[in-house]
Amino acid sequence: MTSAAPDPRSRAESLPKNWDPSAVEMRMYQGWVDAGYFTADATSDKPAYSIVLPPPNVTGSLHMGHALNHTIMDMLTRRKRMQGFEVLWQPGMDHAGIATQTVVEKQLAVDGKTKEDFGRELFIDKVWDWKHDSGGTIQAQMRRIGDGVDWSRDRFTMDDGLSRAVQTIFKKLFDKGLIYRAERLVNWSPELKTAISDIEVKYEDVEGELVSLRYGSLDDDEPHVIVATTRVETMLGDTAVAVHPDDPRYQSIIGTTMYHPITGRQIPIIGDDYVDPEFGSGAVKITPAHDPNDFEMGVRHSLPMPSIMDEQARIVNTGTEFDGMDRFEARVKIRERLAEEGRVVAEKRPYLHSVGHSERSGEAIEPRLSLQWFVKVESLSKAAGDAVRNGHTTIHPASLEPRWFAWVDNMHDWCISRQLWWGHRIPIWYGPEGEVACIGPDETAPEGWEQDPDVLDTWFSSALWPFSTLGWPDKTPELQKFYPTDVLSTGYDIIFFWVARMMMFALFVAEDESSAPQVPFSDVFLHGLIRDQFGKKMSKSRGNGIDPLDWVDLYGADALRFTLARGAQPGSDLSVGESQASASRNFVTKLFNATKFALMNGAAVGELPERASLTDADRWILDRLEEVRAEIDSAFDSYEFGKACESLYHYAWDEVCDWYLELAKVQFGAGDAVAANTRVVLGVVLARLLELLHPVIPFITEALWKALTEQESIVTTAWPQASGVATDVAAAQRISDMQKLITEIRRFRSDQGLKDKQKVAARLIGIDDADLVAQQPAVATLAQLTEPADDFAATASLEVRLTKATVTVELDTSGTVDIAAERRRLEKELAAAEKELAGCTAKLSNDAFLAKAPDAVVDKIKARKQFADEEVQRVGARLSDMGDK
Known part of the structure; x- marks a missing residue:
């Protein structure tokens, strides 16, 4: 822990007046890249942690599904980097045979040309030109949302090294009789031919x-x-x-x-x-x-x-x-x-x-019955199924395992040939006398032989992605360090097509090379689909799709990420809309304001004082921090990102901001020693909170953490560790009782028609018995109470039952409330509650309605009736208490 800077207040001035993501995020991201924070070192002694990015199509652009998956992967890798791992998040793109060829053909059609007008070689040159000039839009968009990938290792499925891997495994499969040519029925596109x-x-x-x-x-x-x-x-x-x-x-x-x-x-x-x-x-x-x-x-x-x-x-x-x-x-x-x-x-x-x-x-x-190339999958798919059955790879959630087995146990032979020009050309050559030979990457076809005109299915090359990107078939340092990878994160909708193929090829390679069976990843995390705020699947035809970059522009990348991460649970779809994004933006703003307030009041990150010198509030917020840290570690390890975000959100907003910051204001005025301790506790709590939040919302946490600590970057700081300090149960109980007392007083004040900031004289009876004497100044400040005068006369009172005793709160509200106006307000409120109660009662008494209405609707009306009944009782009692005043 570093010592505090001499003047923490000056660091508040380094922060802008308001948080403006558009003015900060791209510059901050480029700074991370330039500093090499995301660059993996294959020679490092640190334990390795690696993830491959499901390669987006070179023609693609970022959609909400991408944004969700990228956020998940970035969270995983950022946390592991902070935990001391050598992290490789491998980026790259897929050549997307059909999609890319179609794009270029459409461009040629504008000039009245077809690919046949150019011939195969010239047409492929034009596709490469398009790739260099227009492909890879999604990579710029990945930077916008903060993807911490190792750009120095960016790969493309048509790169020379990856093409060599494709030829190598094709020949291995062919030589073992697992690739064959036959007439079979296939899905045929008449337009694409x-x-x-x-x-x-x-x-x-x-x-x-x-x-x-x-x-x-x-x-x-x-x-x-x-x-x-x-x-x-x-x-x-x-x-x-x-x-x-x-x-x-x-x-x-x-x-x-x-x-x-x-x-x-x-x-x-x-x-x-x-x-x-x-x-x-x-x-x-x-x-x-x-x-x-x-x-x-x-x-x-x-x-x-x-x-x-x-x-x-x-x-x-x-x-x-x-x-x-x-x-x-x-x-x-x-x-x-x-x-x-x-x-x-x-x-x-x-x-x-x-x-x-x-x-x-x-x-x-x-x-259409067509002569095509196929992979014989029986032995390959069995190995992929056994890898999960034997526990070498774990699927999260486990509830999706049956879908995995249903697919791999009933897989048909895989048609791998495509009648295209753009792609990996099938390495089969035909001789003049009908000879057939598979030519490997280091071999040359005999003169006069002709190569098969078809190319391979795009999924063939992407099935090699976890190891081809690391240099296989060569034994590279990267392959030795980072393979097999740790986790594959992807949507459950492509478990059949991509995940199974990667498993099959990885296990085949291990068997062929006489090595121990190696799965390409130890965990498969399957997230759900993005739906709109009404639960409908997003699609162009429905017009309900959301461009994630629009949300980045409106709310900032952190707000987009937090919205998606908050709903990310294993295998579950999530619904998102403007209201969630706006709420996430408000959360980011709350953190900014809280940290700036703390700095303005001298909060500093230093060694924590002795526990005995801390107040109950200090010990409580530190103990809660430790509990939340443990919850976050457990949630991350089980891929329950939504659970982690909920814990962080409520700790940050409900406990740190709504309670501890308010209690800190009281403690700042309670004497030098208490104030000094509070500044350190507040600084430490915020710094650790920002570290726990960093994988989810990296930009705001970087800015605030650097202002708090004056260190280089939160990206490379250590992940919060267990404190080893036992929870102060008694202090936590006193704080809980204090919160209950303040909350009940605030509610009672509201019922009495008092304004939020309106001071009122009050007497607390039983505060000693409740063991809350030390909390009395905080109760008075947060509940807007003043000391009673000698002639104090209570006009209203309430009792609050706490753990050790019941505290009676007597208040003098004389002269603080406009009785006539308050009576009119309450009478109107009572009339509305009685109307609601009558309407709900009538519906629940209607047998015809009850017979047709869904249970959920009936339950909702019952809940409304109960609330209305409680409101009638509450408001009626308040009017009764007012009497003839």
Whole structure:
């Protein structure tokens, strides 16, 4: 603990008149970066603590979900840095294959150009140009909210080192037979002309039509079957009709063939347990190349799988008049033709059903049979599941573990190829005689061989992020020091896509290199989603999204961070709105004013005086500080950030500001020794409070802490440690009794119509028995009481039951209250309470209302009735006490 400066009051002048975040934050942040506070040292002897930043897309900008997750990670790393760890918070960006290529293609389209006009190499050069000129907006925004990342280690998934890691693991997987090429059904984007991942498919309810069609004979006495579909155009690729093998209606036709009404082919009737005999007619058309369930059935029954759409979802290869039509045009034309032939049995319009859409381009995705590259995930996903089962990685909250197991235990092989130009090109080369070879990063393809044109799914490279960013496959000092990482913080909505892939690849690498199984992180913290103040999910379509930078501009980065951190609990969604941000701004302002007041009154950070020389108030606030410190450590260690923020908020506002600062004012006038002790206690309490708050609200705490301590920076100071001093239970009880007494006197004064600052003579009877003699000056000051004169005559009194005795407070309110005005006010207040009581009573007596109203509504009205009843009694008693005055 450093000694106090000679004149603490002068330090108050170093603070501005009012806290203006916009004038301070960016300059302060750059100072931290320039000082190297966030730069990790791989040669340090300190214990390591590392977190990787989920790499945002190079095309992205900061949204509320980012702001929440970044705040959480910054809190974790700032605290660990103060606890003496060598901290690496690894930043970087994802090349975002589809999103980035789309952005650049749209720019070319403005000039009437396409990527084909430039060719692959020139187009990729243009993407790099765009990346250097316009990419990375989010990184500037990260600085605005105070992210303490190590910018010197900034990485990009297309960097040379990371590309080398991608090629290395691809070859390792390929050589072990875990990467293969096959025709499989994939999510296909006709506009982007590529396969897309599950996470890039968003399902929306759309109004379509359900058409029931007749296959086979139009003669009711001849074999026929009715099927229903929302995608009439896919019937051109039908290769069977399926029914349940035990359905008695179709026993006679299973194994036969049926006339197809458009192609004229005879297609088989098959029996399969997948078919639900209770749904519709109990018969379904099977189009294996254009429906995932049909594909599985086609595999089971060895059905042909003709593709009847090209990469732009135009009808092809059917030999019908529909060839060349767009899928939606064909849907209409085929239905019209079937209707003319009398084969449309029924149409249901509108028919609401869920349809997958491309997140990037917005159009309906098309399940499409396509030749793609896949990762065989069975052994990899089992290892990822076992890592959690065996306790090597812990998921917070544990309630989300079943979702983890449901995903990794039922994972399908992963389609990793994309029909794009921007991305990591698949390192497979083809020879002139059909040879196939996987070329590693230190190998060269034979002359005359051609590389596969596809690139890898973006998730492939981001799955390597925890170790590729540290130099793997080389054994770098960074890899040795900071891997595996400690915690991954991310939203629970991408647990399936990213977390599982990182786990799979990390465990595979460890096994391949014959090292002990190493998970990429020991903890996975899954936070919830951001919702608006009404609990609705934020989205562009609803128009309820909030730009976090708008809040930074309005309220400051600290207010944004505190708002988000205060609602951050494991796995729980949080609702935020302007009122919460404003409240957080007020909290920051409260801290500023409190610290400035303390400095103006000589508060100093020094060695604490002997406990015996401290007042009850001093010992109480120090003991509460120790209790709060322990609560914060426990909450941080269990990722209960909302709980930590609530503890800090109420300690700072309710106990330090509302009580101790007021008591300190009294103690400043109680003699030199008491005043000197109070200044040190106040300085220490505020300094430790600011240190506990620093991970959450770094900017205001830095400014105030430096003014209090005159030290370099709170960023690198030590985290508060346990005091080792036993709690003074007796002092805490006396302070609690004093607070109760003051609160009850204030309430009674209000009921008597006294103004807040209005002094009134009073006598306290029983104060000795209550063991509050030492607190009497504080009671008198904070309750606005004066010493009674010799002719004191009490006109009002109240009794307050405390721990050891009941204190009677007698007050002389004569001449302090306008009796007539007060009676009018109380009569109006009584009338309002009686009206509220009558209304609530009537509702609760209405059986029809009680039968329909939700329990929550009924409970709310009951609570209102109880409060109104209490108000009627209270105000009525007050009027009765006034009598005929």
